Amino acid sequence: MDAAKLRRRLRTIAEVRGTTVRTADQPHRQKVLFCSNNYLNLAEDDRLCKAAVEAIQKYGWGAGASRLICGTLRPHTELEETFAGWVGKERALYFPSGWSANQTILTTLPAKGDLVLMDRRCHASIVDAVRTGEADFRTYRDENDPRLVRLLAEAKYRRKYIVTESVFSMDGDLARLDVLAELKEQFGAVLVVDEAHGLGCFGPTGAGLAEQMGVLKKVDVLTAPLGKAAGCAGALAAAPGAVIDLLINRGRPLIYTTAAPAACAAAALTAIRIIQNEPQRRQRLAENAAYLRTELMKMSLNIGQTASQIIPVILGESEKALLWAGRLEAEGYFVTAIRPPTVPKGAARLRLSVQYAHTKEQMDSLRRVLKELAEQ
Ligand SMILES: Cc1ncc(COP(=O)(O)O)c(C=O)c1O
Numbered sequence: 001m002d003a004a005k006l007r008r009r010l011r012t013i014a015e016v017r018g019t020t021v022r023t024a025d026q027p028h029r030q031k032v033l034f035c036s037n038n039y040l041n042l043a044e045d046d047r048l049c050k051a052a053v054e055a056i057q058k059y060g061w062g063a064g065a066s067r068l069i070c071g072t073l074r075p076h077t078e079l080e081e082t083f084a085g086w087v088g089k090e091r092a093l094y095f096p097s098g099w100s101a102n103q104t105i106l107t108t109l110p111a112k113g114d115l116v117l118m119d120r121r122c123h124a125s126i127v128d129a130v131r132t133g134e135a136d137f138r139t140y141r142d143e144n145d146p147r148l149v150r151l152l153a154e155a156k157y158r159r160k161y162i163v164t165e166s167v168f169s170m171d172g173d174l175a176r177l178d179v180l181a182e183l184k185e186q187f188g189a190v191l192v193v194d195e196a197h198g199l200g201c202f203g204p205t206g207a208g209l210a211e212q213m214g215v216l217k218k219v220d221v222l223t224a225p226l227g228k229a230a231g232c233a234g235a236l237a238a239a240p241g242a243v244i245d246l247l248i249n250r251g252r253p254l255i256y257t258t259a260a261p262a263a264c265a266a267a268a269l270t271a272i273r274i275i276q277n278e279p280q281r282r283q284r285l286a287e288n289a290a291y292l293r294t295e296l297m298k299m300s301l302n303i304g305q306t307a308s309q310i311i312p313v314i315l316g317e318s319e320k321a322l323l324w325a326g327r328l329e330a331e332g333y334f335v336t337a338i339r340p341p342t343v344p345k346g347a348a349r350l351r352l353s354v355q356y357a358h359t360k361e362q363m364d365s366l367r368r369v370l371k372e373l374a375e376q
Contacts, residue, residue: 055075066254094236148183
């Protein structure tokens, strides 16, 4: 891994203040953060912290058991009911992480004799879950890939699932959920959408890209990891009541794990209310993202097809991505180099992520350093 420049190391952050951090190895230096998924700056919001503290005082810190034993506390159910109502589904279920939500859903619902079709850009948590499951699976390039229609038309499968992210986590491009919703209707498939990077950032009420594209009703299982724009932890999944009941009865990754602390659910409930009531946050985020995308495009950097707050600067070799990340850090910007296997070989990159609280000055000075690097 060393030879291929693929070895990874954990960096300890000693202090976080909105869009700036101090790393433990250089505590005297403040660096501007451009790689956090805390898109709406809710992670540091006082209202979330207060909700968490109140829940700790009432329910203690740890939940004490799995959801099915005695770990289902009032904040969990309140959060689930609120989310289900928001996205117009019968029921919802709160998981300790997005990873475990995808594991539970994608190893429980698709079964032997079924076929899962997943976008090849999907996150590792989806890919690994589908691989672990018992259904056959195939990937498709994008929503216009003829393979998708061909496979949907295959008669030998009992049930077909289409699985995608809404906003692709490493590329920032958007899934054509409208196309998938039509295909799902045409072929009677089940549509599963992971809104990890869409929730809070898209849609008239912030419910995500499916809401923005007007296809929320056609999504059968909607997953919303809460560690990104919601600034929390854990993940919600909303679906018909019978599906949620099946997950509770058969979903081993949920059944056999300790419930997330009540404080996490209480903070998440507050985050949802803020997302619903403060549309100015996602408006400003969208403006910031559009500004940085346009500026980087003018510099002829390869930012792929992004149309969101996730802006990849695709550099190619891992060595180059590490070099650019190192230079940025020396200039006071904290951006992690993303290398294979997280992205395909030869597509190492910086994954810039924009936040609501980034200032124009912060974006302009980042752009200046990137310009220097590009010119060299
Ligand atoms: C699309 C997507 N789904 C799921 C996850 C996993 O969520 P969590 O971090 O809550 O495990 C992530 C990222 O972490 C993601 O980007």
